[in-house]
Amino acid sequence: MEDNELKVLWASYNEKVDKSLQISQKLLDNSSDLRVKTLLNSMKPTKIALVIVGLVWVFFIDSLVIDTFGEASLFFTISAGLQSVISKIAIGVYIYQLVLINQIDLTQPLVSTQEKLSTLKATSLGIARVLFLQLPLWSTFYLHDALFVRENLLWLGFQLTITADLTWLAVWLFFNIKYENRHKKWFKWLFDGKDWTPVIQSMEVLAELKEFKKN
Amino acid sequence: MEKEVQNKIFEEILSEHRGVFFKIAKTYCKDETDRQDLLQEMMINVWQALPRYKSDFKLSTWLYRICLNVAISSYRKNAAVPLHIPIEDDDNQTIVEHQEGDKQQHLQMLEKFIDELKDLDKALMLLYLEDKSHSEIAEILGISPSNVSTKVLRIKEKLKQRFSKLDK
Numbered sequence: 001m002e003d004n005e006l007k008v009l010w011a012s013y014n015e016k017v018d019k020s021l022q023i024s025q026k027l028l029d030n031s032s033d034l035r036v037k038t039l040l041n042s043m044k045p046t047k048i049a050l051v052i053v054g055l056v057w058v059f060f061i062d063s064l065v066i067d068t069f070g071e072a073s074l075f076f077t078i079s080a081g082l083q084s085v086i087s088k089i090a091i092g093v094y095i096y097q098l099v100l101i102n103q104i105d106l107t108q109p110l111v112s113t114q115e116k117l118s119t120l121k122a123t124s125l126g127i128a129r130v131l132f133l134q135l136p137l138w139s140t141f142y143l144h145d146a147l148f149v150r151e152n153l154l155w156l157g158f159q160l161t162i163t164a165d166l167t168w169l170a171v172w173l174f175f176n177i178k179y180e181n182r183h184k185k186w187f188k189w190l191f192d193g194k195d196w197t198p199v200i201q202s203m204e205v206l207a208e209l210k211e212f213k214k215n
Numbered sequence: 216m217e218k219e220v221q222n223k224i225f226e227e228i229l230s231e232h233r234g235v236f237f238k239i240a241k242t243y244c245k246d247e248t249d250r251q252d253l254l255q256e257m258m259i260n261v262w263q264a265l266p267r268y269k270s271d272f273k274l275s276t277w278l279y280r281i282c283l284n285v286a287i288s289s290y291r292k293n294a295a296v297p298l299h300i301p302i303e304d305d306d307n308q309t310i311v312e313h314q315e316g317d318k319q320q321h322l323q324m325l326e327k328f329i330d331e332l333k334d335l336d337k338a339l340m341l342l343y344l345e346d347k348s349h350s351e352i353a354e355i356l357g358i359s360p361s362n363v364s365t366k367v368l369r370i371k372e373k374l375k376q377r378f379s380k381l382d383k
Contacts, residue, residue: 003371006325006344006371006374007344007346009318009321009322009325010325010344010345012318012322013322013325013326105264106260106264106280106281106284106285107264107267107268107277107280107281108280108284108357109280109354109355109356109357109358110280110283110284110287110335110338110355110356110357111335111356111357111358112357113280113284113357114284114287114288114334114335117284117288205334208333208334208335209335212333212335212336212358212366213358213362
């Protein structure tokens with residue numbers, strides 16, 4: 001099939017579009033009532049809310065660490081301190097996402113705009129990876145010196161197992177939550193649902209974009 | 216830009232270039248309800264971007280960029296929607312009935328072929344079929360004109376193979 005034939009064929013496809021134009025005329029007539037809700041607009045409030053909640057949380061933790069410094073157990077200070085550092089990293093990524101949202105200009109070429117949009121969504125998976133690192137800290141913040149006595153040996157064994165398991169899990173998730181593992185069962189189970197689907201798809205698009213830019 | 220002026224230009228764009236909106240919406244979205252949403256989102260984005268429009272830019276290039284960017288993002292959002300609607304769709308039935316057998320088959324094949332393309336290849340093919348020059352396609356997509364030529368050739372080659380199989 002030659003170029004011209006192909007374009008003639010496409011023109012006949014357009015006839016079908018013309019048909020649907022009539023159906024959708026109503027939409028044009030009501031153009032002044034368009035609801036102002038776009039993809040980017042809908043993303044912003046959630047990110048801003050998460051940054052605010054995150055900052056309140058970090059402020060609370062930091063105040064607690066500072067106020068109890070020297071008095072609370074070292075386990076608490078270190079656990080809460082690390083928890084605060086990890087939360088700050090996550091907040092940093094959310095702020096980066098907000099910057100990206102503000103930078104996205106849909107009037108710019110497709111490749112660069114889609115790259116920004118996909119990076120924006122894909123970084124959400126990075127936040128999840130970082131936040132999983134907090135897991136073992138939830139099993140250590142309540143420990144204190146008085147618990148480390150011979151009478152508590154059995155309990156300490158149990159405690160050690162839990163902390164070790166959570167540490168292993170957190171580190172394993174940190175290194176294994178990646179695009180290449182998207183088809184694995186555990187990955188699908190962990191990132192199932194409508195909130196995560198666009199994130200995974202955006203990673204696919206990033207791979208596509210890389211390919212598309214090649215000659 | 217004053218709102219009244221903005222509305223006026225917007226109405227002009229809609230009446231002169233409305234085909235762009237609908238062709239892109241139809242190419243990227245097969246479900247009627249989702250298509251209406253996509254159309255609205257494209258229109259909102261065009262309306263919002265209007266004050267930033269610079270006349271040294273070709274209007275169609277500017278318009279295609281916005282609409283395709285929105286369509287690709289929204290399409291991904293609705294990826295669960297089946298990619299291809301059979302030609303027996305109510306919407307299409309009347310027209311299909313009037314088309315000759317071969318042409319209908321080819322059209323069905325072309326539609327299916329475009330449906331199966333990746334998002335960006337789909338945009339490339341759409342612009343090519345709309346008779347845009349390679350340099351304008353390059354400007355819309357943000358790749359070099361030589362890259363456009365290579366990709367168009369590759370896609371056309373695949374399409375020809377499909378058609379030759381059909382004709383056998």
